[in-house]
Amino acid sequence: MCLAKAIIEWRQYLHTTPEIGFEETVTADFIAHKLESFGIDVHRHIGKTGMVGILKRGTSDRSIALRADFDAIPVQEQNTFGYASQRAGMMHGCGHDGHVAMLLGAAYQLSQDTNFDGTVYFVFQPAEEQGTGAKAMIEDGLFTRWKMDAIYAMHNLPGLEVGSFLISPDSVMASENHFSIEIHAAGGHAAMPHLGSDPVLVACNVVSTLQGIITRNLDAIHEPAVLSVTDIKTNGGANVIPTVVTLSGDTRCFTDETQAYIKQAMERVVAGVTAAAGLDYRFTFENCVLSTINNPDKSDVAVRVAKKIVGAAKVNDKCKPFCISEDFSFMQREIPSSYILVGNGATGEKGGVPLHLPHYDFNDDLLMIGVDFWVALVHDQLAR
Numbered sequence: 188m189c190l191a192k193a194i195i196e197w198r199q200y201l202h203t204t205p206e207i208g209f210e211e212t213v214t215a216d217f218i219a220h221k222l223e224s225f226g227i228d229v230h231r232h233i234g235k236t237g238m239v240g241i242l243k244r245g246t247s248d249r250s251i252a253l254r255a256d257f258d259a260i261p262v263q264e265q266n267t268f269g270y271a272s273q274r275a276g277m278m279h280g281c282g283h284d285g286h287v288a289m290l291l292g293a294a295y296q297l298s299q300d301t302n303f304d305g306t307v308y309f310v311f312q313p314a315e316e317q318g319t320g321a322k323a324m325i326e327d328g329l330f331t332r333w334k335m336d337a338i339y340a341m342h343n344l345p346g347l348e349v350g351s352f353l354i355s356p357d358s359v360m361a362s363e364n365h366f367s368i369e370i371h372a373a374g375g376h377a378a379m380p381h382l383g384s385d386p387v388l389v390a391c392n393v394v395s396t397l398q399g400i401i402t403r404n405l406d407a408i409h410e411p412a413v414l415s416v417t418d419i420k421t422n423g424g425a426n427v428i429p430t431v432v433t434l435s436g437d438t439r440c441f442t443d444e445t446q447a448y449i450k451q452a453m454e455r456v457v458a459g460v461t462a463a464a465g466l467d468y469r470f471t472f473e474n475c476v477l478s479t480i481n482n483p484d485k486s487d488v489a490v491r492v493a494k495k496i497v498g499a500a501k502v503n504d505k506c507k508p509f510c511i512s513e514d515f516s517f518m519q520r521e522i523p524s525s526y527i528l529v530g531n532g533a534t535g536e537k538g539g540v541p542l543h544l545p546h547y548d549f550n551d552d553l554l555m556i557g558v559d560f561w562v563a564l565v566h567d568q569l570a571r
């Protein structure tokens with residue numbers, strides 16, 4: 188088999204059959220059959236559609252886990268090439284088709300290779316986009332059924348030259364937290380507010396006071412955070428003061444400590460502002476995804492290996508964090524890890540369309556670079 192050719196076929200086939208989180212049955216079957224055909228032991232239904240492939244060599248008890256996500260996004264593809272999505276309203280708009288192809292390519296290469304000593308775990312994760320796949324795999328025993336010394340994940344990044352690496356020693360991406368604030372009042376007639384009570388004015392005060400948490404209570408350099416109230420609903424009308432206003436939104440930050448502080452400060456603001464007006468509230472704060480934080484030692488390993496593959500000039504080992512989120516963060520709280528970003532193509536060039544846009548496509552020129560990186564990482568960590 189010519190891997191460089193086969194891997195493009197796999198990637199483009201996967202691109203035609205995108206599936207949304209936890210419904211990736213065709214994709215999961217495809218991955219499992221490929222791994223089995225390489226002679227790799229496959230354990231399915233780890234996190235619903237997720238799976239783990241295991242390849243053991245020699246006698247060492249050292250191990251390494253390599254993770255690829257494989258779900259698609261609910262976007263109507265606007266590309267018109269031959270392998271465009273064949274499913275209405277779904278596309279591989281985040282390049283997880285490419286992540287799968289790269290990890291399958293590495294699995295094939297390593298299945299033909301006896302020059303390492305230890306166990307490689309190929310972790311294929313569903314439902315990254317809704318932020319629930321990693322958790323589901325952990326709940327199904329990903330780290331208790333198997334002893335993995337470390338786990339690495341790689342994501343493509345448009346806007347960066349193809350094959351250039353961005354590897355942070357620590358903070359990579361933000362946590363994502365959704366909140367909801369209900370403010371309850373007596374309501375009333377718009378012309379006679381003094382006879383009832385008004386949650387709208389209080390809600391407006393809550394919205395503006397919440398911004399003070401970010402700008403007045405957090406260190407602007409060391410505790411960057413965003414708080415966005417994105418939705419306001421009431422049960423009022425033009426001449427009816429509502430009895431309830433619901434504010435909802437999203438807040439992001441980069442450490443578990445800042446996240447806990449924001450949650451507590453938000454409730455303090457909501458309680459204080461509503462109490463001042465004599466109203467009641469209900470506050471909920473849900474952490475959807477934790478912040479993505481690399482282990483510096485594992486990032487050092489990834490940097491060393493990336494330099495070997497693409498040269499030192501194409502490896503940035505001090506990348507600044509991004510305010511987007513990634514559920515690999517849940518795996519990062521379990522064992523040492525590094526989340527690696529790799530260029531999909533510079534802006535305006537092949538692979539340069541941003542993630543999640545309807546014209547995005549994974550760059551096939553990146554496939555063998557990814558395979559070579561994964562294989563070299565295994566050789567580095569499980570050297571004979």
Ligand SMILES: [Zn+2]
Pocket residue numbers: 280281316542543
């Ligand atoms: Zn995505």
Ligand SMILES: [Zn+2]
Pocket residue numbers: 281282283315342
């Ligand atoms: Zn993604």
